[in-house]
Amino acid sequence: MKAYLGFLLIPLALLLAFAWTYFLPFESAKLPLPTVKTLKVPVSPDAVSPVMRREPAHVDLRALMPYDVEPAPRAVAGKAKSPFLVSAILVDGERRVVQIGSEMYEQGDTLADYKVDRIEPMRVLLVSHRKGGERLWLHMSKGF
Structure with a gap:
């Protein structure tokens, strides 16, 4: 128990230091409290001047495009995707x-x-x- 007495002195010393600076009779030793300045608030809401509202700028995006832009290549139509999604296959001996x-x-x-x-x-x-007799192969999906 005596080993912990040294650690008990640290919070006690901090408490004494705080009390010493807080209760000193000198005004220069005390920390100043923050002051709040008064705000001039209008008497009524009618006295507030209306804020000028700015309309959004309308820019033609074609004016920003370079002249040598080629159209994007079109996708080549491939096989239609199957409406069926295989999410699990179990093969256990003869049972599938x-x-x-x-x-x-x-x-x-x-x-x-x-x-x-x-x-x-x-x-x-x-x-x-x-x-x-159309044949449709469904492959196992790669993930969820």
Whole structure:
């Protein structure tokens, strides 16, 4: 317990130093309090002058463009994306299950106009009933 007495002297010394400077009879030793200047407030809101409102500047952006600007290249149309999103494929021995959207399907189940024909570890084959046997491969999505 005696080892902590030295550490007790530090806050006691700080308290004495604060009391010594705060209660000194000398005015020069006390810290001055901040003073607040008075503000001239108008008597009524009508006395406030209206602020001039500035309208936004209208700039023609074509005037800022350089003369040798070429039009942006157009995108080449590719294959249409599938409306189905494969988020999980489970292959466990003979059982194969795929999660498309939020629903689970096995081989032979129907999905809209398609039948789940084959489930592989990274892709699923859907075959259409009505569209002349159109084959649609769905690949596992890269992430969420």
